Amino acid sequence: MFRFLFLLFLIVPLIEIYFLIQVGEVIGAGWTIFLVVATAVIGAGLLRMQGLSTMQRAQLTLAQGQVPALAMMEGLALLISGGMLLTPGFFTDALGFLLLISPVRQALIKRMMANGQFSAHSRTGETFRQKEDGHIIEGEVVDNNDEDRHLK
Structure with missing residues (x-):
């Protein structure tokens, strides 16, 4: 993971510099x-609208008594998208705008969730991983009332 992040922080700025130079030669500095400032401003506005929409979906899911897992993951994706849009450059802006497209974002999240690439950590240090192994254990719930446990 460290190696991946190191390469990411090394390669992305080089790609950004390349694109900035190429675009600057064509349209001027x-x-x-x-354009870099405009994409940040437009992206911030779009991010705000998408964030409010995602928050409303999460509240609706909570009101139905369900855990808003997909909405929480969308919120994380929007946070990453916002970071990319605020980073100066065309490459990160393109990736940030891609994450703002709801079907693209949801498809990416569902694919990552299906691969079991998410884990959660509790305060006690336990790790919970989502894993889909296809094994289903069938069972039946039996409700034993307190009356049955006491001898008469």
Whole structure:
């Protein structure tokens, strides 16, 4: 994981610099800076709308008595998208805008959840992983009343 993050922090800035230079040569430095700032402003507005929509879906799911797992994961994806949109550059902006598209975001989240790539940690240090192994244990719930336990 450390190696992946190291490569990510090394390669992404190089890609951004390359794109900034290429676009700057074609349209000029001033317009390039304008585009970088404009994509950040537009992205922030779109992110706000998507975030409010996701929060409403989470509240609706909670009102139905369910855990809003998908909405929470969408919120995390939107947070990552916001970070990408606020990072100056065209490559991260493109990735950030892709994550703002709801069907793309949901497909990515569902794929990652299906692969079991998420885990949670409790305060006691326990780790819970979502894993889909296909094994189903069938059973039946038997409700024993207190009356049955006492001798008469």
